[in-house]
Amino acid sequence: MNFLAAAWEQVYGLLVEDGQIALGTLAAFIACGAISALAGNLGSESLRDAVGPLLFVLLMTLLLVNLYTTGRKAYAKRTHL
Amino acid sequence: MNAALATLAIAAVPAFVASVVEWVEAFTIVLAVGNTRGWRSPIWGTLGGLGTLAVIVGVFGTPLVIYQEEVKQSFHIVVGVLLLLFGMRWLRKAILRFAGIVALHDEELIYQREVAELRAAGKTLDRWDNIGFWFSYKAVLLEGLEVAFIVIALGAQGGSALQAAVAGALAAFIVVLVAGSLLHKPLAFVPENFMKFVVGAMLTTFGIFWGAEGLLVEWPLADGTLLIILAGVALTSFVSVRMLALIAPQGARVAARNI
Numbered sequence: 001m002n003f004l005a006a007a008w009e010q011v012y013g014l015l016v017e018d019g020q021i022a023l024g025t026l027a028a029f030i031a032c033g034a035i036s037a038l039a040g041n042l043g044s045e046s047l048r049d050a051v052g053p054l055l056f057v058l059l060m061t062l063l064l065v066n067l068y069t070t071g072r073k074a075y076a077k078r079t080h081l
Numbered sequence: 082m083n084a085a086l087a088t089l090a091i092a093a094v095p096a097f098v099a100s101v102v103e104w105v106e107a108f109t110i111v112l113a114v115g116n117t118r119g120w121r122s123p124i125w126g127t128l129g130g131l132g133t134l135a136v137i138v139g140v141f142g143t144p145l146v147i148y149q150e151e152v153k154q155s156f157h158i159v160v161g162v163l164l165l166l167f168g169m170r171w172l173r174k175a176i177l178r179f180a181g182i183v184a185l186h187d188e189e190l191i192y193q194r195e196v197a198e199l200r201a202a203g204k205t206l207d208r209w210d211n212i213g214f215w216f217s218y219k220a221v222l223l224e225g226l227e228v229a230f231i232v233i234a235l236g237a238q239g240g241s242a243l244q245a246a247v248a249g250a251l252a253a254f255i256v257v258l259v260a261g262s263l264l265h266k267p268l269a270f271v272p273e274n275f276m277k278f279v280v281g282a283m284l285t286t287f288g289i290f291w292g293a294e295g296l297l298v299e300w301p302l303a304d305g306t307l308l309i310i311l312a313g314v315a316l317t318s319f320v321s322v323r324m325l326a327l328i329a330p331q332g333a334r335v336a337a338r339n340i
Contacts, residue, residue, distance in 0.1 A: 017170045025165050029292060033158075036296040052293035052300055056310060059289065060317040063169065067176060067321045071328035074182045 020066050028058035087304065091287070092235045092242040096249030099231045099280040102273050103224045104257040109188045109267045110220035113195035114213045118204065122213030129214070130221025131254075134229050138247065142233045146243050154295055160237045161292025167230065168284025175278035176318055180325035185274055188267040228253075231280075235287070282318065286311040 032055045039048035107130075114123040145156070177183040195216075202212050232250050236243030260268060289310050290300065300306035 018173060021169050021173055022166055025169055026162070029162055029165070032293070033296055036298065040297070048296075049298055049301070051296055052289070052298040052306075055293050055296075056289050056313060059165065059169065059285070060313065063173065063317060064321055064324070066173065067325060068328070070173075070177065071180070071182060071325045075329040 018066065018070075020069075021062065024062040024066070025059065028055060028062060031058070089245060091307075092245040093249035093252075095280055095283045095287075096228075096232055096235050096246040097253045098276050099284075100228045100250040100253030101257060101271065102276050102280070103228050104254050105188065105268045105271050105273065106186075106191075107220045107224035108257050108261045109192050110195055111217045112261065112265075112267060113192050113199060114216045114220075117196050117199040118210050118213040122210040123217035126214040126217025126219075127221050130218045130225060133218075133222050134225040137226075137229050138232055141229075142236055142243055145233065145237050154297070156237065157291045157295030159295075160234055161288050161290075161295050163230075164234050164284045164288030165292060166288075167234070168281050168286075168288050171277050171281030172285055172314070172318065173281075175274055175281050176321045176325070178274045179278070179322050180329070182325060182329060188269040188271075188273075192267040231284070234284075278318070282311060282314045285314050 032051045035054070036048050036051045039045070039051070111123050111127055114126075174183060178185055199212070199216065204210075228250050232243070232246040236246040257268065286307055290307055293300070302309070
């Protein structure tokens, strides 16, 4: 049982270490999927092709924001000790 | 020729670099077991772990390759999302390590800790050592799961990508095994954090590229766009490290799990 729990923890940990990054990544992807579907309904190829760069911008912003908050928390923790 | 080079760059190289990192971590534990409890059981444990991994890659990887054409779009979405989750995680951790906020991975320290734990468990009088077998089996299987995941995700592009990714992972295994056998000590000189950063950046790049293709996006420069995305990811990482240096100048040095 311990081994199965460790294996599950490893598989889960492969993808999720920080909830904000994992959920933010999924949210960015779903948002881009919705825009792509909308572009398909509107027949707008240019809108659909903007989804790729948008996904890149959303994810890099997510990374920056997550690292900023992590850095702030770490600094606060250090000064608190 | 160009297709072969592209497969090498997209599947074999990232699989090799990522696998070196994981095999080095597994090797440290197997070495600790072998040096404290003898080599018979850890060798069987390692072989058992590798066999289990081969089954996992075969069971999950083969259908993905066989039915790749039929489910190409949804397949790109699934692979893209998985690569993004995995790549962003590695990238984030590598940046935090570069900034000194999370401690660097220290193979020597891990080796010493494992040796102490194994000695505390006491020695068996039997020829077969269960503790030695399971320690090694778990180390190879659990570290190897990351290798298996990367191999399947990178190999999922179809064509010869799966073979290239498997070859990259096997080459990494052989390199680590040979280096470890010759040196007979933890491979602490391997720049694990830099390699994790490179792999994290590459997986994030592929994840964005394939994920968007799954959403029916046509990239303006086709495969050439990969280089532009990679440059953007590297630039964002550089900015992140500089930003963290400003926020926490000497690094905060707190455990990763606590932040």
